[in-house]
Amino acid sequence: MLPLAREPIAILSAGVITPVGADLDAFWAGLVTGVDGISAIERFPVHDLRVGRGGEIKKFAFARRRPLRGGRAAELLLAAADDLRGRITLDVAPERLGIVVGTALGGVEEGEHALGDRRPGRAAGALYHAPGRALAQYLGARGPVVTVSTACASGATALGFGADLLRAGRADVVVAGGYDILCRFVMRGFDALRSLTRERVRPFDRRRSGLLLGEGAALVAMAREGNPRLGRLLGHASASDGSHIAAPDPEGRGLEFAARAAMTEAGVGADDVDFVSTHGTGTPLNDPIETAVLQRVLGGRALAVPVNSVKGALGHTMGAAATLEAIMCLLAGRHGVVPPTVGLEDVDPACRLAHVQGAALACQPRVSLSTSLGFGGCNAALVLESAP
Amino acid sequence: MRVAAAGVLTGWGRDVQALPHDARVAANGRAVIPLRRPAIEGDRFRRATRECLLGVAAVEALLADGDLSREAIRGSGTALVYVTATAYTAANRAFIEQAGGSGTLHFPYTAPSAVPAEVAIEFGLTGPYVILIGATDAGQDALWQGAELLARRACERVLVLAVETVEECADLFARGRWLTRRPLVEAAVAVLLTPDGEETDPGRAAGSFLHMASRRAGETFACAPLIALALARAGAPRAGSFAGR
Numbered sequence: 001m002l003p004l005a006r007e008p009i010a011i012l013s014a015g016v017i018t019p020v021g022a023d024l025d026a027f028w029a030g031l032v033t034g035v036d037g038i039s040a041i042e043r044f045p046v047h048d049l050r051v052g053r054g055g056e057i058k059k060f061a062f063a064r065r066r067p068l069r070g071g072r073a074a075e076l077l078l079a080a081a082d083d084l085r086g087r088i089t090l091d092v093a094p095e096r097l098g099i100v101v102g103t104a105l106g107g108v109e110e111g112e113h114a115l116g117d118r119r120p121g122r123a124a125g126a127l128y129h130a131p132g133r134a135l136a137q138y139l140g141a142r143g144p145v146v147t148v149s150t151a152c153a154s155g156a157t158a159l160g161f162g163a164d165l166l167r168a169g170r171a172d173v174v175v176a177g178g179y180d181i182l183c184r185f186v187m188r189g190f191d192a193l194r195s196l197t198r199e200r201v202r203p204f205d206r207r208r209s210g211l212l213l214g215e216g217a218a219l220v221a222m223a224r225e226g227n228p229r230l231g232r233l234l235g236h237a238s239a240s241d242g243s244h245i246a247a248p249d250p251e252g253r254g255l256e257f258a259a260r261a262a263m264t265e266a267g268v269g270a271d272d273v274d275f276v277s278t279h280g281t282g283t284p285l286n287d288p289i290e291t292a293v294l295q296r297v298l299g300g301r302a303l304a305v306p307v308n309s310v311k312g313a314l315g316h317t318m319g320a321a322a323t324l325e326a327i328m329c330l331l332a333g334r335h336g337v338v339p340p341t342v343g344l345e346d347v348d349p350a351c352r353l354a355h356v357q358g359a360a361l362a363c364q365p366r367v368s369l370s371t372s373l374g375f376g377g378c379n380a381a382l383v384l385e386s387a388p
Numbered sequence: 389m390r391v392a393a394a395g396v397l398t399g400w401g402r403d404v405q406a407l408p409h410d411a412r413v414a415a416n417g418r419a420v421i422p423l424r425r426p427a428i429e430g431d432r433f434r435r436a437t438r439e440c441l442l443g444v445a446a447v448e449a450l451l452a453d454g455d456l457s458r459e460a461i462r463g464s465g466t467a468l469v470y471v472t473a474t475a476y477t478a479a480n481r482a483f484i485e486q487a488g489g490s491g492t493l494h495f496p497y498t499a500p501s502a503v504p505a506e507v508a509i510e511f512g513l514t515g516p517y518v519i520l521i522g523a524t525d526a527g528q529d530a531l532w533q534g535a536e537l538l539a540r541r542a543c544e545r546v547l548v549l550a551v552e553t554v555e556e557c558a559d560l561f562a563r564g565r566w567l568t569r570r571p572l573v574e575a576a577v578a579v580l581l582t583p584d585g586e587e588t589d590p591g592r593a594a595g596s597f598l599h600m601a602s603r604r605a606g607e608t609f610a611c612a613p614l615i616a617l618a619l620a621r622a623g624a625p626r627a628g629s630f631a632g633r
Contacts, residue, residue: 006540103521104499106521108480108498111477111480111481111484112484114560115481115484115485115560118563123560123561123563123564124563124564126477126480126560127473127474127477127521128476128500128521129473129521129522129526144525144529145525146520146522146526146529147520147521147522147526148518148519148520148521149499149500149501149519149520149521150501150517150518150519151499151501157518157519161518161533164533164536168532168536185480185483185484185498188483188495189483189495189498190495192495193495193496237516237542238516238517238518239464239514239515239516239517240468240504240505240508240513240514240515240516240517241508241514242508242509242511242512242513242514243509244505244509245496245497245502245505245506245509246496253514254514254517257464257514257515261516261542265540374501375496375499375501375502375505376496376499376501376502376504376505376508376519377501377505377508377509377517378501378517378519379517
């Protein structure tokens with residue numbers, strides 16, 4: 001059974017907050033110039049952890065009279081929404097405005113607080129869909145409000161779900177994206193898993209030794225019609241590995257399924273792909289698996305299509321990652337430059353692709369493929385087309 | 389589109405026939421109607437959480453209901469759409485309160501994706517994969533997404549699974565009891581959607597029976613629309629009307 005090719009969805013604008021820049025322009029400038037957003041974590045204690053660094057957003061204080069349900073996670077989402085609204089007017093009836101956000105952690109930090117704080121709002125804010133609800137309230141959206149949680153692929157799944165809502169006519173405009181914050185909960189978890197590196201993040205590098213986490217939020221405004229100022233979402237797909245609770249499938253079968261299905265839905269072949277934004281975590285396990293998948297999917301062009309990973313610059317921003325990477329794909333086409341993979345110096349022979357390393361690459365990628373993986377065997381792929 | 393099979397486990401028992409006429413009356417003042425940890429054997433499950441095992445048990449019940457073998461759903465032809473409002477809170481709490489320990493083996497189970505992951509591994513599901521978080525509306529969105537995946541031929545069948553567990557965090561949920569006047573009822577429900585049959589929107593179809601599902605089952609969050617669909621499939625007479633979202 002072949003999936004049907006589907007109509008593209010216009011991406012009208014975007015808004016972000018990240019460790020390398022507090023808005024879309026600063027984010028892009030930071031990526032292109034190779035800014036390293038990794039620093040010592042200051043917001044919560046890390047003295048008992050093996051690794052105390054990450055892509056932390058510093059000096060962030062969201063102006064709000066009352067605490068938000070969903071805590072800092074909601075605050076980051078709203079900051080990204082402010083950036084988005086500074087670039088585009090969401091001119092749509094409230095009941096026709098949909099919200100789809102992806103997250104790996106939701107408001108879990110509020111859960112840490114709720115156990116010692118009996119105020120009712122604290123416990124409710126710990127639910128994973130609380131920050132998405134806060135965003136809907138902030139934007140006055142009364143259409144569908146959806147939270148997806150395909151772990152670190154959530155930001156891609158959210159864009160895909162948003163596109164589905166638009167194609168089905170359930171909304172006229174969808175604000176979709178992803179978010180997650182650095183907190184003790186997730187730092188403890190990854191620290192215990194020994195997934196965090198004590199060195200720098202080096203995606204696809206021979207010396208890579210693990211990932212570092214980051215935080216951020218990214219949103220795009222999408223519509224069936226309208227001026228695709230940033231570009232278009234041509235296709236999306238997801239797949240389950242069905243192989244391991246935390247590790248990717250050794251053969252990358254789920255990721256390959258998702259990438260091929262997204263390309264089929266987009267109506268593009270390997271010859272049409274101009275750029276690949278990889279998941280590229282910098283872990284010993286992920287990078288060669290992802291490389292092998294891209295070598296199979298791109299075939300003879302695997303060593304010709306530029307690829308990068310932004311996780312050396314931002315850290316792994318989990319639920320925000322795939323949306324940030326999708327936005328980066330669109331901006332790369334618009335500005336005619338692909339940001340480098342920060343931290344990549346000596347390519348691992350097991351990771352041979354056309355890596356953009358050292359400095360940004362001047363080129364004009366029109367069609368991009370973005371790949372994502374997450375805990376629980378989640379895989380997702382997006383095919384995007386930059387606006388001319 | 390057709391509901392080819394359904395597996396319904398609730399704190400009241402197995403299948404919709406176990407549901408009382410009125411959950412509030414049947415609860416008799418109990419705040420939570422729990423589901424016991426399923427007795428599923430196997431070394432692979434030694435670390436699995438209760439909610440993971442409930443997901444597996446719901447799919448087993450679905451296969452039994454439809455007289456289907458595991459092979460009937462194995463592979464990339466089956467999409468898995470999972471939805472929950474609560475079935476990560478117990479694992480999160482356990483991880484938070486285990487402040488002194490490393491939690492190495494437990495941390496992956498704090499992710500909502502742990503439940504569908506265990507289900508996908510157990511039944512060999514490698515097709516499209518969507519995980520939604522939220523209560524009744526998210527359950528309806530999950531059914532809608534399942535129908536949408538079938539309509540665009542992204543798969544041959546869709547397994548929509550919802551699991552809700554509240555017992556370990558009952559004290560926290562009690563703080564938000566303004567959300568509901570019904571008892572909180574743990575549930576794990578799976579429905580199998582196939583493309584044959586007349587064209588229907590399962591989310592809307594579930595909506596028609598949602599009022600009855602809530603009255604009979606109690607507060608089952610994202611499971612409610614799936615229970616409603618199972619009630620509709622079982623031919624329950626419609627009580628009252630609900631226009632859906």
